[in-house]
Amino acid sequence: MTLPIRDDLRGLTAYGAPQLDVPVRLNTNENSYPVPDAVVEALGKALQAELRDLNRYPDRDAVALRTDLAAYLGHDLTTDQVWAANGSNEIQQQLLQAFAGPGRIALGFTPAYSMHPLLAVGTGTAWVDGYRAADFGLTAAHAVEQIERHRPDLVFLCSPNNPTGTALDPAVVTAVLDAAPGMVVVDEAYAEFARAGTPSALGVLPGNQRLVVTRTMSKAFGFAGGRLGYLAADPAVVDAVQLVRLPYHLSSLTQAAARAALAHRDALLATVEAIKEQRDRIVSVLRERGMRVADSDANFVLFQTQPDQKKSWRALLDRGVLVRDVGLPGWLRVTAGTPAETDAFLSSMESL
Numbered sequence: 001m002t003l004p005i006r007d008d009l010r011g012l013t014a015y016g017a018p019q020l021d022v023p024v025r026l027n028t029n030e031n032s033y034p035v036p037d038a039v040v041e042a043l044g045k046a047l048q049a050e051l052r053d054l055n056r057y058p059d060r061d062a063v064a065l066r067t068d069l070a071a072y073l074g075h076d077l078t079t080d081q082v083w084a085a086n087g088s089n090e091i092q093q094q095l096l097q098a099f100a101g102p103g104r105i106a107l108g109f110t111p112a113y114s115m116h117p118l119l120a121v122g123t124g125t126a127w128v129d130g131y132r133a134a135d136f137g138l139t140a141a142h143a144v145e146q147i148e149r150h151r152p153d154l155v156f157l158c159s160p161n162n163p164t165g166t167a168l169d170p171a172v173v174t175a176v177l178d179a180a181p182g183m184v185v186v187d188e189a190y191a192e193f194a195r196a197g198t199p200s201a202l203g204v205l206p207g208n209q210r211l212v213v214t215r216t217m218s219k220a221f222g223f224a225g226g227r228l229g230y231l232a233a234d235p236a237v238v239d240a241v242q243l244v245r246l247p248y249h250l251s252s253l254t255q256a257a258a259r260a261a262l263a264h265r266d267a268l269l270a271t272v273e274a275i276k277e278q279r280d281r282i283v284s285v286l287r288e289r290g291m292r293v294a295d296s297d298a299n300f301v302l303f304q305t306q307p308d309q310k311k312s313w314r315a316l317l318d319r320g321v322l323v324r325d326v327g328l329p330g331w332l333r334v335t336a337g338t339p340a341e342t343d344a345f346l347s348s349m350e351s352l
Contacts, residue, residue, distance in 0.1 A: 031224070035222055054253075058250060069082045083237075094241040097241075097244040101123055104153040105153050105154075106120040113189075137166075155184045157176060158186075166294060170203075173211075177208055184211050188200060188215050193279070198297055212233040217229070286303050310325060
């Protein structure tokens with residue numbers, strides 16, 4: 001018998017990148033550097049301290065963690081302006097549950113983070129694609145035109161954008177805020193990797209109650225296995241998402257580990273500059289070889305390959321290098337990893 005699944009979910013494929021056992025894994029934008037020994041020890045102590053009280057529920061509102069996150073972000077943010085969840089995906093899902101849903105519209109501009117439309121579908125929100133230009137750019141004029149046409153209840157922007165890697169012109173965020181009738185969510189999952197002088201949307205939070213900036217500890221912090229995402233917004237937004245969050249959604253262990261990681265942020269973020277060097281190296285070498293490469297403010301690079309990118313993806317995999325096919329005809333995305341991983345990728349590309 002056919003399961004009575006929702007009609008709008010029939011035929012869809014779950015989100016996910018291949019998890020293959022290969023020598024060089026550069027397909028999911030993880031931080032390739034392992035957690036330093038000193039931080040491992042601190043995380044172990046933090047988790048140990050929680051174990052005896054696992055018979056009790058965690059702090060439902062994660063106040064201590066939110067206080068630490070606010071201090072990390074700066075911009076004079078306070079605890080009541082920050083909210084945390086199991087990855088930025090859950091944060092964005094909660095935002096859709098609170099401000100979108102059945103009978104409402106979410107607007108995005110692809111190619112962008114592929115989870116945004118899936119989260120919209122999952123929450124019963126109608127998804128509208130405003131698209132980007134052929135060069136993957138997004139201008140304020142185009143964004144405003146799409147907003148005026150569709151009148152969305154929630155707009156997703158990515159800066160730096162995934163999978164292209166480029167940061168948004170601040171004028172785009174400002175124009176979207178002025179034009180949008182509903183919420184504006186700026187996904188800044190890769191903000192720590194942005195090139196010098198690249199502004200964050202956090203700078204325009206004051207006075208913009210409908211603006212939300214989402215971040216994650218998965219990338220720059222190398223905390224992907226810890227699953228910790230968060231947002232910064234007006235306190236009223238934090239109050240709203242608490243209406244839809246599950247009870248005790250962040251475990252005591254997650255909160256403790258995230259706080260320990262934040263306390264050792266200098267050690268964890270020490271790899272950011274090294275990763276940026278490898279990113280810029282990939283861009284430079286591929287361009288020297290005559291390839292089209294998108295400018296990147298993230299920890300990955302989008303590059304053009306043969307028209308059938310699946311053949312290039314398979315050829316790299318045959319050489320032990322796993323990159324990401326994001327579904328853009330003729331383009332692939334590679335994570336900037338360690339120098340040795342970059343060597344392997346560039347050598348494999350040269351052999352192609």
